[in-house]
Amino acid sequence: MPRRWARPATWPTPCTTPSRATRPRSPxxxxxxxxADVTPLRLQLGADSVEMVRAHSQRLLADLEAWAPVALDTGF
Incomplete structure (x- = not known):
């Protein structure tokens, strides 16, 4: 089926070198x-994923510390 539109001149050309994201990895x-006998509910794969989860967890802990007095004052 022929294309009904032409590729704009500003589109990048396809890269012939595989990017880091598309290179084959060892399974x-x-x-x-x-x-493993015990696996996490959410398994982080890759350094970027581990760092993102670590940063998110640190933000959660900082919020918990900041609001702990208010939370504990409710006394339920």
């Missing part, structure tokens, strides 16, 4: 994690 670490 061994994932298989090892899935074969």
């Amino acid at each position: 061994r670490p994932v298989a090892k994690a899935l074969a």
Whole structure:
């Protein structure tokens, strides 16, 4: 089926070198994690994922510390 539109001149051309995200990775670490006796509910894969979760957890802990007196004062 022929295209009905032409590619704009500003579109980037496809890259011939695979990016970090598309390069093949070894499935061994994932298989090892899935074969473990105890696995986390949400398994973080990759350094960027681990760092994002760590940063989010630190923000949650900072909020908890800041609001702990108010939360504990409710006395339920």
